[in-house]
Amino acid sequence: MTEWSVTEPRKIPLTDPVKRLQVRVVNGAVNVVGTDESSARVEVSEIEGPPLIVTQEGSTLVVTYEDLHWKGLLKWLDPKGHRRRVVVSVAVPAGAEVEVGAVGAETVISGVRGRTAVRGVTGDTTLVGLRGPVRAETVSGNLEAQSVTGALHVNSVTGDLTVIDGAGSAVKAETVSGDMVIDLDPAAGLDGPPADIRLASVSGEIAIRLPHPADARVQATTTSGSVSSAFDDLRVGGTWGTRSITGTLGAGRGALKATTVSGSIALLRRPEPETEPATGPDGDGDGDGSAASSPTTGKVL
Incomplete structure:
Protein backbone atom coordinates (compact mmCIF):
# COMPACT_ATOMS: atom_id res chain seq x y z
CA MET A 1 0.00 0.00 0.00
CA THR A 2 1.22 3.48 -0.89
CA GLU A 3 -0.05 6.55 0.96
CA TRP A 4 0.35 10.33 0.57
CA SER A 5 -0.72 12.99 3.08
CA VAL A 6 -1.51 16.13 1.09
CA THR A 7 -1.36 19.46 2.90
CA GLU A 8 -0.59 21.77 -0.03
CA PRO A 9 -1.26 21.83 -3.79
CA ARG A 10 0.58 19.05 -5.60
CA LYS A 11 0.36 16.43 -8.37
CA ILE A 12 0.59 12.70 -7.65
CA PRO A 13 1.38 10.50 -10.69
CA LEU A 14 0.59 6.81 -10.17
CA THR A 15 2.22 3.98 -12.11
CA ASP A 16 0.16 0.95 -11.02
CA PRO A 17 -3.14 0.17 -12.81
CA VAL A 18 -6.32 1.51 -11.20
CA LYS A 19 -9.68 -0.26 -11.49
CA ARG A 20 -11.59 1.44 -8.68
CA LEU A 21 -11.67 5.03 -7.44
CA GLN A 22 -13.18 6.31 -4.20
CA VAL A 23 -13.28 10.05 -3.48
CA ARG A 24 -14.80 11.67 -0.38
CA VAL A 25 -14.31 15.39 0.24
CA VAL A 26 -15.82 18.39 2.05
CA ASN A 27 -16.39 21.71 0.25
CA GLY A 28 -14.60 22.76 -2.92
CA ALA A 29 -14.79 20.69 -6.10
CA VAL A 30 -14.14 17.22 -7.49
CA ASN A 31 -13.42 16.54 -11.17
CA VAL A 32 -13.10 12.92 -12.35
CA VAL A 33 -12.36 12.14 -16.00
CA GLY A 34 -11.97 8.79 -17.74
CA THR A 35 -8.91 8.29 -19.97
CA ASP A 36 -7.42 5.58 -22.19
CA GLU A 37 -4.51 5.03 -19.79
CA SER A 38 -4.33 2.17 -17.27
CA SER A 39 -2.91 4.28 -14.42
CA ALA A 40 -4.32 7.35 -12.70
CA ARG A 41 -3.26 10.90 -11.88
CA VAL A 42 -4.29 13.00 -8.90
CA GLU A 43 -3.92 16.78 -8.73
CA VAL A 44 -4.83 18.82 -5.68
CA SER A 45 -4.92 22.47 -6.77
CA GLU A 46 -6.39 23.97 -3.57
CA ILE A 47 -6.55 22.70 -0.01
CA GLU A 48 -7.52 24.18 3.33
CA GLY A 49 -7.94 22.37 6.64
CA PRO A 50 -6.79 18.87 7.63
CA PRO A 51 -4.64 16.75 5.28
CA LEU A 52 -6.22 14.92 2.37
CA ILE A 53 -5.14 11.28 2.39
CA VAL A 54 -4.43 9.61 -0.97
CA THR A 55 -3.99 5.84 -0.81
CA GLN A 56 -3.42 3.18 -3.45
CA GLU A 57 -3.80 -0.43 -2.39
CA GLY A 58 -3.68 -2.86 -5.28
CA SER A 59 -5.94 -1.50 -8.02
CA THR A 60 -8.01 0.65 -5.64
CA LEU A 61 -7.31 4.37 -5.32
CA VAL A 62 -8.83 6.28 -2.37
CA VAL A 63 -8.86 10.07 -1.92
CA THR A 64 -10.46 11.17 1.36
CA TYR A 65 -10.14 12.50 4.89
CA GLU A 66 -9.47 10.16 7.79
CA ASP A 67 -12.83 11.00 9.43
CA LEU A 68 -15.05 10.94 6.34
CA HIS A 69 -16.58 7.59 5.42
CA TRP A 70 -18.96 6.50 2.66
CA LYS A 71 -21.48 5.11 5.14
CA GLY A 72 -23.30 7.95 6.85
CA LEU A 73 -21.94 10.54 4.41
CA LEU A 74 -25.30 12.22 3.82
CA LYS A 75 -25.63 12.97 7.54
CA TRP A 76 -21.98 13.90 8.09
CA LEU A 77 -20.97 16.84 10.25
CA ASP A 78 -17.44 17.89 11.14
CA PRO A 79 -17.26 16.97 14.84
CA LYS A 80 -14.22 19.17 15.47
CA GLY A 81 -15.54 22.19 13.62
CA HIS A 82 -12.58 22.32 11.21
CA ARG A 83 -12.96 24.57 8.20
CA ARG A 84 -11.92 22.52 5.19
CA ARG A 85 -11.98 22.91 1.45
CA VAL A 86 -10.25 21.09 -1.40
CA VAL A 87 -10.21 21.19 -5.19
CA VAL A 88 -9.09 17.85 -6.58
CA SER A 89 -8.93 16.41 -10.11
CA VAL A 90 -8.47 12.71 -10.82
CA ALA A 91 -7.83 11.04 -14.18
CA VAL A 92 -8.64 7.31 -14.14
CA PRO A 93 -8.97 4.55 -16.74
CA ALA A 94 -12.34 4.92 -18.45
CA GLY A 95 -13.39 1.40 -17.42
CA ALA A 96 -12.81 2.00 -13.70
CA GLU A 97 -15.57 1.96 -11.09
CA VAL A 98 -16.03 5.40 -9.54
CA GLU A 99 -17.51 6.40 -6.17
CA VAL A 100 -17.66 10.05 -5.19
CA GLY A 101 -19.00 11.40 -1.90
CA ALA A 102 -19.21 15.18 -1.59
CA VAL A 103 -20.33 17.32 1.33
CA GLY A 104 -20.87 20.80 -0.06
CA ALA A 105 -18.52 20.21 -3.01
CA GLU A 106 -19.29 20.54 -6.72
CA THR A 107 -18.79 17.25 -8.58
CA VAL A 108 -18.12 16.66 -12.29
CA ILE A 109 -17.64 13.14 -13.67
CA SER A 110 -17.06 12.56 -17.39
CA GLY A 111 -15.96 9.85 -19.82
CA VAL A 112 -16.33 6.90 -17.42
CA ARG A 113 -17.55 3.52 -18.70
CA GLY A 114 -17.59 1.65 -15.39
CA ARG A 115 -20.18 1.74 -12.62
CA THR A 116 -20.58 5.18 -11.06
CA ALA A 117 -22.00 6.05 -7.63
CA VAL A 118 -22.40 9.61 -6.33
CA ARG A 119 -23.54 10.86 -2.95
CA GLY A 120 -23.91 14.57 -2.29
CA VAL A 121 -25.34 16.84 0.37
CA THR A 122 -25.48 20.42 -0.93
CA GLY A 123 -23.10 20.58 -3.90
CA ASP A 124 -24.31 20.22 -7.50
CA THR A 125 -23.35 17.19 -9.60
CA THR A 126 -22.71 17.06 -13.36
CA LEU A 127 -22.39 13.76 -15.23
CA VAL A 128 -21.25 13.81 -18.86
CA GLY A 129 -20.87 10.91 -21.30
CA LEU A 130 -21.07 8.08 -18.76
CA ARG A 131 -21.66 4.64 -20.28
CA GLY A 132 -21.98 2.41 -17.21
CA PRO A 133 -24.82 2.22 -14.67
CA VAL A 134 -25.16 5.33 -12.50
CA ARG A 135 -26.67 5.67 -9.03
CA ALA A 136 -26.86 9.14 -7.48
CA GLU A 137 -28.18 10.36 -4.13
CA THR A 138 -28.42 13.98 -3.09
CA VAL A 139 -30.08 16.01 -0.37
CA SER A 140 -30.35 19.52 -1.81
CA GLY A 141 -27.77 19.60 -4.59
CA GLU A 272 -38.66 16.35 -36.16
CA PRO A 273 -35.14 16.44 -37.62
CA GLU A 274 -34.74 19.13 -40.23
CA THR A 275 -34.59 17.97 -43.85
CA GLU A 276 -31.45 18.71 -45.80
CA PRO A 277 -31.39 19.75 -49.48
CA ALA A 278 -29.60 17.41 -51.85
CA THR A 279 -26.78 18.98 -53.87
CA GLY A 280 -26.93 18.49 -57.62
CA PRO A 281 -24.41 19.18 -60.36
CA ASP A 282 -25.20 22.86 -60.24
CA GLY A 283 -24.34 22.98 -56.53
CA ASP A 284 -27.84 24.30 -55.74
CA GLY A 285 -30.38 21.59 -55.04
CA ASP A 286 -30.78 18.49 -57.23
CA GLY A 287 -30.01 18.07 -60.90
CA ASP A 288 -32.84 20.31 -62.06
CA GLY A 289 -31.93 23.07 -59.65
CA SER A 290 -34.70 22.29 -57.15
CA ALA A 291 -34.09 21.30 -53.54
CA ALA A 292 -34.75 17.66 -52.64
CA SER A 293 -35.36 16.63 -49.05
CA SER A 294 -33.67 13.58 -47.61
CA PRO A 295 -35.98 11.21 -45.72
CA THR A 296 -35.98 11.48 -41.94
CA THR A 297 -36.06 8.53 -39.66
CA GLY A 298 -37.99 8.47 -36.41
CA LYS A 299 -36.72 7.13 -33.13
CA VAL A 300 -38.24 4.96 -30.48
CA LEU A 301 -37.88 5.68 -26.81
Missing part, protein backbone atom coordinates in the same frame (compact mmCIF):
# COMPACT_ATOMS: atom_id res chain seq x y z
CA ASN A 142 -28.94 19.66 -8.21
CA LEU A 143 -27.93 16.92 -10.64
CA GLU A 144 -27.44 17.26 -14.39
CA ALA A 145 -26.79 14.24 -16.61
CA GLN A 146 -25.80 14.78 -20.23
CA SER A 147 -25.47 12.00 -22.84
CA VAL A 148 -25.51 9.28 -20.18
CA THR A 149 -26.09 5.89 -21.85
CA GLY A 150 -26.07 3.63 -18.79
CA ALA A 151 -29.06 3.02 -16.53
CA LEU A 152 -29.61 6.10 -14.34
CA HIS A 153 -31.07 5.85 -10.82
CA VAL A 154 -31.48 9.09 -8.83
CA ASN A 155 -32.82 9.81 -5.33
CA SER A 156 -33.16 13.43 -4.19
CA VAL A 157 -34.87 15.40 -1.44
CA THR A 158 -35.01 18.97 -2.73
CA GLY A 159 -32.42 18.87 -5.53
CA ASP A 160 -33.54 19.20 -9.15
CA LEU A 161 -32.77 16.61 -11.84
CA THR A 162 -32.00 17.57 -15.44
CA VAL A 163 -31.31 14.95 -18.12
CA ILE A 164 -30.02 16.34 -21.43
CA ASP A 165 -29.87 14.12 -24.53
CA GLY A 166 -30.86 11.15 -22.37
CA ALA A 167 -29.53 8.09 -24.15
CA GLY A 168 -29.96 5.37 -21.52
CA SER A 169 -32.61 2.69 -21.75
CA ALA A 170 -33.59 3.08 -18.08
CA VAL A 171 -34.13 6.18 -15.96
CA LYS A 172 -35.56 5.88 -12.46
CA ALA A 173 -35.80 9.00 -10.33
CA GLU A 174 -37.49 9.87 -7.05
CA THR A 175 -37.64 13.30 -5.37
CA VAL A 176 -39.58 14.94 -2.58
CA SER A 177 -39.79 18.51 -3.84
CA GLY A 178 -37.13 18.61 -6.56
CA ASP A 179 -38.20 19.29 -10.15
CA MET A 180 -37.35 16.95 -13.02
CA VAL A 181 -36.64 17.83 -16.65
CA ILE A 182 -35.99 14.79 -18.86
CA ASP A 183 -34.96 15.31 -22.49
CA LEU A 184 -34.59 12.07 -24.45
CA ASP A 185 -32.17 11.77 -27.37
CA PRO A 186 -33.94 10.87 -30.65
CA ALA A 187 -31.06 8.58 -31.69
CA ALA A 188 -30.75 6.75 -28.37
CA GLY A 189 -33.11 3.85 -28.90
CA LEU A 190 -32.58 3.03 -32.57
CA ASP A 191 -30.30 0.05 -31.87
CA GLY A 192 -30.84 -0.52 -28.15
CA PRO A 193 -33.64 -1.81 -25.96
CA PRO A 194 -36.82 0.24 -25.50
CA ALA A 195 -36.63 2.84 -22.75
CA ASP A 196 -38.05 2.33 -19.29
CA ILE A 197 -38.61 5.75 -17.64
CA ARG A 198 -40.06 5.85 -14.11
CA LEU A 199 -40.32 9.18 -12.28
CA ALA A 200 -41.93 9.96 -8.92
CA SER A 201 -42.17 13.15 -6.86
CA VAL A 202 -44.26 14.53 -4.03
CA SER A 203 -44.46 18.22 -4.91
CA GLY A 204 -41.87 18.63 -7.66
CA GLU A 205 -42.81 19.41 -11.25
CA ILE A 206 -42.05 16.91 -14.02
CA ALA A 207 -41.37 17.82 -17.66
CA ILE A 208 -40.45 15.16 -20.23
CA ARG A 209 -39.51 15.88 -23.83
CA LEU A 210 -40.02 12.85 -26.06
CA PRO A 211 -38.75 12.23 -29.57
CA HIS A 212 -41.25 12.38 -32.41
CA PRO A 213 -42.34 9.85 -33.43
CA ALA A 214 -42.10 8.07 -30.06
CA ASP A 215 -42.70 4.44 -29.11
CA ALA A 216 -43.93 3.97 -25.54
CA ARG A 217 -46.80 3.17 -23.21
CA VAL A 218 -47.51 6.31 -21.20
CA GLN A 219 -49.04 6.66 -17.76
CA ALA A 220 -48.62 10.01 -16.00
CA THR A 221 -50.71 10.97 -12.96
CA THR A 222 -50.90 13.89 -10.53
CA THR A 223 -53.26 14.15 -7.57
CA SER A 224 -53.74 17.91 -7.50
CA GLY A 225 -51.38 19.35 -10.12
CA SER A 226 -51.98 20.20 -13.77
CA VAL A 227 -51.13 18.10 -16.82
CA SER A 228 -50.40 18.93 -20.45
CA SER A 229 -49.46 16.86 -23.49
CA ALA A 230 -48.16 17.73 -26.95
CA PHE A 231 -49.20 14.31 -28.34
CA ASP A 232 -52.65 13.90 -29.96
CA ASP A 233 -52.52 10.11 -29.46
CA LEU A 234 -52.54 10.46 -25.67
CA ARG A 235 -55.63 10.98 -23.52
CA VAL A 236 -55.73 13.78 -20.96
CA GLY A 237 -58.40 13.39 -18.33
CA GLY A 238 -59.23 12.15 -14.85
CA THR A 239 -61.69 12.65 -12.06
CA TRP A 240 -62.04 15.78 -9.95
CA GLY A 241 -58.64 16.64 -8.53
CA THR A 242 -56.73 13.74 -10.05
CA ARG A 243 -55.46 14.31 -13.59
CA SER A 244 -53.70 11.87 -15.88
CA ILE A 245 -52.11 11.38 -19.28
CA THR A 246 -52.45 7.87 -20.67
CA GLY A 247 -52.14 6.05 -23.97
CA THR A 248 -49.72 4.43 -26.37
CA LEU A 249 -47.28 6.09 -28.74
CA GLY A 250 -46.16 4.01 -31.71
CA ALA A 251 -46.04 0.30 -30.97
CA GLY A 252 -45.66 0.88 -27.24
CA ARG A 253 -42.33 -0.92 -26.87
CA GLY A 254 -41.02 1.47 -24.24
CA ALA A 255 -42.60 2.50 -20.95
CA LEU A 256 -43.02 5.93 -19.36
CA LYS A 257 -44.54 6.26 -15.91
CA ALA A 258 -44.60 9.53 -13.98
CA THR A 259 -46.41 10.27 -10.72
CA THR A 260 -46.58 13.33 -8.46
CA VAL A 261 -48.88 14.43 -5.68
CA SER A 262 -49.12 18.19 -6.11
CA GLY A 263 -46.66 18.92 -8.91
CA SER A 264 -47.58 19.44 -12.55
CA ILE A 265 -46.65 17.09 -15.40
CA ALA A 266 -45.90 18.14 -18.97
CA LEU A 267 -45.13 15.89 -21.94
CA LEU A 268 -43.33 17.84 -24.64
CA ARG A 269 -42.41 16.80 -28.16
CA ARG A 270 -39.04 17.21 -29.82
CA PRO A 271 -39.25 18.73 -33.30
